[in-house]
Amino acid sequence: MKKILALTLALLMTFSSTFVVLAAPGGNGKGNGQTSGGDTTKIERMQQLQEMKALRKSEQYTRKSVDAYMRMLRKEIQMLIAQINEMLEGNYDGPGTTTSGAIEIDITTGGGIDLDLYTGDTETLLALLAQLQELRKDINLARFDARAFIRASYSPGELEYIQNILDGIYSRYSGFTALPVDSIVMEDVTFKFDVPPLIKNGRTLIPVRSIAEGLGAVVTWDGVKQEVTIVRENKVIILTIGESVAKVGTVNPGNDFVEVPFDSQAEIVMSRTILPLRFIAETFGLTVEWDAQTRTIIIIE
Numbered sequence: 001m002k003k004i005l006a007l008t009l010a011l012l013m014t015f016s017s018t019f020v021v022l023a024a025p026g027g028n029g030k031g032n033g034q035t036s037g038g039d040t041t042k043i044e045r046m047q048q049l050q051e052m053k054a055l056r057k058s059e060q061y062t063r064k065s066v067d068a069y070m071r072m073l074r075k076e077i078q079m080l081i082a083q084i085n086e087m088l089e090g091n092y093d094g095p096g097t098t099t100s101g102a103i104e105i106d107i108t109t110g111g112g113i114d115l116d117l118y119t120g121d122t123e124t125l126l127a128l129l130a131q132l133q134e135l136r137k138d139i140n141l142a143r144f145d146a147r148a149f150i151r152a153s154y155s156p157g158e159l160e161y162i163q164n165i166l167d168g169i170y171s172r173y174s175g176f177t178a179l180p181v182d183s184i185v186m187e188d189v190t191f192k193f194d195v196p197p198l199i200k201n202g203r204t205l206i207p208v209r210s211i212a213e214g215l216g217a218v219v220t221w222d223g224v225k226q227e228v229t230i231v232r233e234n235k236v237i238i239l240t241i242g243e244s245v246a247k248v249g250t251v252n253p254g255n256d257f258v259e260v261p262f263d264s265q266a267e268i269v270m271s272r273t274i275l276p277l278r279f280i281a282e283t284f285g286l287t288v289e290w291d292a293q294t295r296t297i298i299i300i301e
Contacts, residue, residue, distance in 0.1 A: 045076060053138065056145065063149040066142055067187040073139040074300075080135065084128050091120035143185055143296050150182040150190055158194075163269055165195050173269060175200050179297075184277075186299035189214050195272045197297075203264040203296060205274040205292040215284065218281060221273070228273050232284050239275060248283055 050070040055061050078101040118125070135220035154162075160183075166178050179197040184206070191214040197206045208228055217232035226241040231251060238247040238257070244265050262279040277297070278288045287300040 010100060045072070048072060049076065049138070056141075061145070063146065063190070066146045066149060070139060070142045070146065070185075071187050073135055073142060075084075077132065077135050077139065080128060080132050084125065084132065087120050087125050087128070088118075092118045119167045140291070140294050143291065143294055143298070147180075147182040147296065150179070150185070153190060153192070154181060162194060162196055168270055169195075169198070175267070179204070183295065184299065186214070186298045187301070189299070195270060195274070198269070198274060198275070201264065202279040205264065205267065206277050208273045208275050211275065211277065211280055215281075215286075216282075228275070230280065234283055237283055241266050241268055241273070245285075246279070 019268045036091075045167075049069075049072055052072060055065055055069075062181070087284070162181060168175055169178070177199045179199060181193045181196050183197055184191050191206070191210050193207060193210050195207045196209075198206055199205070202206040208219055211217070212230060215232055217230050220229045221227075222229070228239050230237045230239075234250045236247075236249050236251055236255075236257075242265055244263065245259050245261050248260045251257045260283070262276055264276040264279070266270065266273060266275050268274070281299055289298040289300070290296075291298055
């Protein structure tokens with residue numbers, strides 16, 4: 001029998017009826033509603049989520065509230081997926097099992113899974129999938145809320161300036177598509193742009209200053225070598241304009257840097273240095289996910 005692996009949920013599929021159910025850390029999967037690191041019961045967590053959901057309609061709903069709400073939903077989703085994954089493990093070996101050990105499930109029909117081949121508690125499984133679908137809808141609404149707060153942080157003059165920059169990009173360069181300034185969401189962080197996030201060859205590029213300030217990193221520029229150096233905590237990334245290999249190391253004396261290839265390039269556009277978002281974020285130990293339904297880039301610490 002194929003082993004269902006404990007993996008992290010890919011937060012790419014949202015309102016779609018088909019998605020991948022994967023295990024994730026954070027729950028004990030025994031169905032008792034307790035986290036592995038605390039004694040908060042599932043009932044208490046659900047009450048907290050309902051309170052946050054109600055807060056959305058009040059004037060007390062702030063960007064800080066949204067971040068807390070998204071964090072609660074994300075953790076609840078992870079625990080629920082771990083519980084679903086445990087129910088599937090050892091109880092199913094039919095259509096829907098992939099080579100990676102994931103199970104594709106159609107929420108509305110029980111679909112990817114042939115329920116006749118599932119030997120566990122079908123009623124409970126479908127109930128958990130329904131809960132998961134509801135949580136996914138809630139987290140999408142919270143992400144839209146976060147984006148609204150991000151956009152509201154720009155003045156009309158700032159948005160007009162960004163549009164003028166974008167017009168210049170389209171007139172002088174080819175191959176770029178812009179994303180809205182509110183398209184990148186990270187809990188407790190707001191990325192502020194004077195050049196919007198850009199997509200080129202399927203890769204998202206953002207101004208180095210924006211990602212550095214958002215992540216609390218330090219940036220230095222060497223005009224002679226055409227190199228940009230980014231330091232966050234103990235990690236150092238050095239990128240050269242026009243090259244697809246970065247040097248990655250630490251700030252420790254005597255550290256040997258390792259050359260790491262990536263599938264895009266650092267570029268200079270409208271006098272701004274733009275860098276590949278995913279490579280930078282993941283090198284700093286962050287997770288980057290694309291939510292196709294809401295067209296939002298999610299960064300998770």
